[in-house]
Amino acid sequence: MTRSWTIQQAFFQSSGSGSMGNKPAELPVSIEYAVLKDAAAGAPVPSHGETSPGIDRSDDRFKDLPRDATIKEYKIPVAPANYQSQVVETLRGAVASMPEPVGHNGPRYMGPSSLNEASIRQMVQSFKNGQLLPMKDAYKLAIDAFDILVKEKTLGRINVPVGKKVTVVGDLHGQLFDFDHMLSLAGFPSADNQFLFNGDFVDRGPWSVEVMFTILAFKVWQPNGVGMNRGNHEAEMANHFYGFFGELEVKYEKRMTDLFAEIFRATPLCHVINNEIFVVHGGIPGPDPRVWWKGMDNQISFDGRQLQISLSEIENSNRFMEPNPDENPLMVDLLWSDPKGKDGYGPSGRMSSGIYLFGPDVSKNFMEYNGLRMTLRSHEVKAQGYRYDHEGQYPLITVFSAPNYVDKAGNMASVAVLTNDGTKMAGPEFVQYSAQPHPDVPSGAYAVGGPLHPENQPAR
Numbered sequence: 296m297t298r299s300w301t302i303q304q305a306f307f308q309s310s311g312s313g314s315m316g317n318k319p320a321e322l323p324v325s326i327e328y329a330v331l332k333d334a335a336a337g338a339p340v341p342s343h344g345e346t347s348p349g350i351d352r353s354d355d356r357f358k359d360l361p362r363d364a365t366i367k368e369y370k371i372p373v374a375p376a377n378y379q380s381q382v383v384e385t386l387r388g389a390v391a392s393m394p395e396p397v398g399h400n401g402p403r404y405m406g407p408s409s410l411n412e413a414s415i416r417q418m419v420q421s422f423k424n425g426q427l428l429p430m431k432d433a434y435k436l437a438i439d440a441f442d443i444l445v446k447e448k449t450l451g452r453i454n455v456p457v458g459k460k461v462t463v464v465g466d467l468h469g470q471l472f473d474f475d476h477m478l479s480l481a482g483f484p485s486a487d488n489q490f491l492f493n494g495d496f497v498d499r500g501p502w503s504v505e506v507m508f509t510i511l512a513f514k515v516w517q518p519n520g521v522g523m524n525r526g527n528h529e530a531e532m533a534n535h536f537y538g539f540f541g542e543l544e545v546k547y548e549k550r551m552t553d554l555f556a557e558i559f560r561a562t563p564l565c566h567v568i569n570n571e572i573f574v575v576h577g578g579i580p581g582p583d584p585r586v587w588w589k590g591m592d593n594q595i596s597f598d599g600r601q602l603q604i605s606l607s608e609i610e611n612s613n614r615f616m617e618p619n620p621d622e623n624p625l626m627v628d629l630l631w632s633d634p635k636g637k638d639g640y641g642p643s644g645r646m647s648s649g650i651y652l653f654g655p656d657v658s659k660n661f662m663e664y665n666g667l668r669m670t671l672r673s674h675e676v677k678a679q680g681y682r683y684d685h686e687g688q689y690p691l692i693t694v695f696s697a698p699n700y701v702d703k704a705g706n707m708a709s710v711a712v713l714t715n716d717g718t719k720m721a722g723p724e725f726v727q728y729s730a731q732p733h734p735d736v737p738s739g740a741y742a743v744g745g746p747l748h749p750e751n752q753p754a755r
């Protein structure tokens with residue numbers, strides 16, 4: 296089996312707006328997507344017109360489809376009873392025999408009990424001053440975080456006691472100076488204020504390593520008070536192209552990228568807060584079966600799901616893999632999809648044939664079926680840092696936490712705060728903020744083609 300990368304690039308081309316006046320984000324930046332294919336070298340492009348076994352193409356539902364439409368079963372892989380990582384097991388021994396960082400005068404990680412609010416504040420301050428955890432400590436912290444995440448469920452549960460709150464953080468994308476500013480406004484994770492990081496911690500911003508180690512320090516400090524959802528950028532393919540792996544290689548070593556790939560495969564895909572609020576990076580389950588054909592355009596909407604997916608199906612699904620629409624359509628929907636204004640499903644411009652947009656009827660049906668009353672998601676830049684994409688009784692809200700995204704979007708950022716008022720999770724209230732000054736390292740510096748990518752650096 297040869298693993299080949301293919302990458303495609305699309306520009307945000309938006310015209311018009313949805314029935315609720317929803318407008319796609321207007322951005323001077325491109326959105327990119329890539330498809331990781333497991334295929335023999337030279338294998339033909341998947342043919343259109345395919346129908347999964349078990350699907351009756353003569354069913355009335357499909358009668359209007361063009362002949363070249365592909366109809367694929369929505370099959371959810373089941374999680375293994377326990378996941379064993381050969382990568383991590385091998386590293387444990389290697390890390391134990393790494394030299395102690397004698398003479399290192401930057402931040403240290405001396406085990407879970409060394410973490411507290413003061414030590415993490417100091418760590419972030421050191422990161423802002425250009426210091427790093429030493430190699431051995433960095434591995435230890437990352438492995439300790441892996442050991443916690445690997446035992447969690449694909450769908451996590453957060454319980455906020457009466458009078459306490461939870462802060463949901465959207466895309467951060469390695470913007471350390473903005474992240475630190477956000478913490479100064481929203482506070483640190485605590486028993487009074489749990490945190491849920493909703494994916495896209497890394498890539499593009501050139502301090503993805505420091506943002507990631509800060510989040511892992513929070514997680515190891517308070518395993519039950521800090522949640523993490525995987526985003527579409529917590530994936531090997533994305534990290535390879537958009538900077539996190541290049542940055543890890545420059546700041547540490549290439550071998551560490553394999554560990555982070557395992558950490559991301561162990562990261563839950565979504566959380567539910569107090570049985571009321573669904574939190575996921577991208578969106579909710581896509582159409583079943585998955586239908587697509589050449590020439591789909593954004594005028595098309597289809598009503599594609601007769602059976603709803605339950606929270607327990609998500610909880611028991613296998614996340615220990617890279618996002619891949621053929622093997623795990625659910626994961627791709629949760630990590631990649633976006634809301635739209637009109638009812639029904641529609642094709643997404645992010646990636647052909649595997650990613651969908653979903654309308655307000657789709658999100659309402661999912662929430663109603665599962666006894667939920669609100670969805671928070673991230674994944675799209677918004678001018679104010681948040682946006683009610685679907686309104687009404689079952690709102691779906693985007694929260695995005697990277698201000699002036701990629702140093703040029705000009706957007707504000709926000710985090711969403713929900714409080715248990717004794718009857719329900721009240722809110723969200725949004726803590727908004729704008730971009731902070733940062734050292735002169737551009738967004739994308741460590742990405743493929745960027746000035747600090749390992750291939751573009753002089754030999755050290």
Ligand SMILES: [Mn+2]
Pocket residue numbers: 466495526527528576673674675
């Ligand atoms: Mn995203």
